[in-house]
Amino acid sequence: MKTIFHKASERGHANHGWLDSYHSFSFAGFHDPNKIHFGALRVLNDDTVAGGMGFGTHPHDNMEIVSIPLSGDLEHKDSMGNTTVIRKGEVQIMSAGTGIYHSEKNKNHGETVKFLQIWVFPKLRNINPRYDQKEFSIEERKNKFQTVVSPLESNDGGVGINQDAWFSLGNLDNGSTTNYQIKGKNNGVYAFILEGEVEINGQKLGRRDALGISETDIIAIKASADSEVLLIDVPMSF
Structure with missing residues (x-):
């Protein structure tokens, strides 16, 4: 088994006023040669956007882009004609494929919106x-x-991604224990602690810490406080 520990305090950070962003991997002005990607996982940005502000229309291609709101209302528009709002409990994905333009903004002027922006390298290019x-029931992830x-191509119930990848969310009570079986052959898991404190395969992790785990089939998770955890199960080679 291989592990790599990423402390929350060692993430990249950029505060643009309207956008306060923490980068788990090299992104924009943050470059760390030891944090380029974890397998097919390329970007994990922890973003807070001020009221009424957002990202103007911009392009993407050949990338799987997942947005997971943590609080507030995030408005999305794209060149395929979609205009939507996503909120906590919902997950959004774009397969950029041959190319797409989109914008994202905080729909509300009186509060911030917080969300995770995650990029995964695709399985097939130029789709x-x-x-x-x-929308997912938050009650269905208790412990x-x-x-x-x-x-x-799977029937596993998530929004569909063009990659052999699975994202899972868990809300764990203090003292609860669970195991996670890695789903993809030769996959690894990047565990990101949204809230609380957990121990994964003996490694203690706090809020916004992360642990990459590969070359194993199962991981053991114990919560030492009420916790919210995101697991990103991705191919280590692609």
């Missing part, structure tokens, strides 16, 4: 762009992991 979003992103 037709696609968009999907889905267990709920699949919210899964491969397009």
